[in-house]
Amino acid sequence: MASSRQDYIAPWWTYWLHNFPHLNFNFQSVDNTFxxxxxxxxxxxxxxxxxxAVALGLCLLLLSVYLTCLCCCRREEDEEVKRPDTCCVTWAAVITGLVIxxxxGVGFYGNSETNDGVYQLTYSxxxxxxxxGGIGSMEKN
Structure with missing residues (x-):
C-alpha cells in the first residue's frame, strides 16, 4: 500500500522566534529548545x-499624546488662511493606516498557516x- 507522505516544513517566522533570545521574569537567559x-x-x-504588548502600548500612548497636543495646542490661525498646516496629521494618519x-496582512498570513496546519493534521x-484499519483486517484473517 503506497501512501503519499507530506513532510512538515516550519515557516520562517518560527525559526526567527526560536533564535530570538529567551529571557524569564528575572532577565536570565533560558534555553530556546522547544x-x-x-x-x-x-x-x-x-x-x-x-x-x-508594552511596546504597542507605548506607541499608542505617544501617538495619542501627539494628536492631543496637536488638537489642543494649535496656534491661532489667521482668518485669511484657509488651509491649515496638516502635514503632521496626514503623515500620522498614513503611518497608522500602514500599521493597521x-x-x-499578518492576521491573514496566520490564518493561512493555521489552515495549512489543520489540513496536515487531518491528513495525518x-x-x-x-x-x-488495514492492519486490523490482516489480524482478522
Missing part, C-alpha cells in the same frame, strides 16, 4: 508577549486511521 511543559520556557514566552494594514489522522 519545551512547552517547562515553566521557565513558558515564562520566556509570556515575557516576550509582555514586551511586545500590516496587522491585517486520516492516513493513520487508514493504516490502522
Amino acid at each position: 519545551k512547552p511543559e517547562d515553566a521557565s520556557y513558558q515564562q520566556s514566552l509570556v515575557f516576550l508577549a509582555c514586551v511586545s 494594514c500590516s496587522a491585517v 489522522i486520516y492516513n493513520a486511521n487508514h493504516t490502522l
Whole structure:
C-alpha cells in the first residue's frame, strides 16, 4: 500500500522566534529548545508577549499624546488662511493606516498557516486511521 507522505516544513517566522533570545521574569537567559511543559520556557514566552504588548502600548500612548497636543495646542490661525498646516496629521494618519494594514496582512498570513496546519493534521489522522484499519483486517484473517 503506497501512501503519499507530506513532510512538515516550519515557516520562517518560527525559526526567527526560536533564535530570538529567551529571557524569564528575572532577565536570565533560558534555553530556546522547544519545551512547552517547562515553566521557565513558558515564562520566556509570556515575557516576550509582555514586551511586545508594552511596546504597542507605548506607541499608542505617544501617538495619542501627539494628536492631543496637536488638537489642543494649535496656534491661532489667521482668518485669511484657509488651509491649515496638516502635514503632521496626514503623515500620522498614513503611518497608522500602514500599521493597521500590516496587522491585517499578518492576521491573514496566520490564518493561512493555521489552515495549512489543520489540513496536515487531518491528513495525518486520516492516513493513520487508514493504516490502522488495514492492519486490523490482516489480524482478522
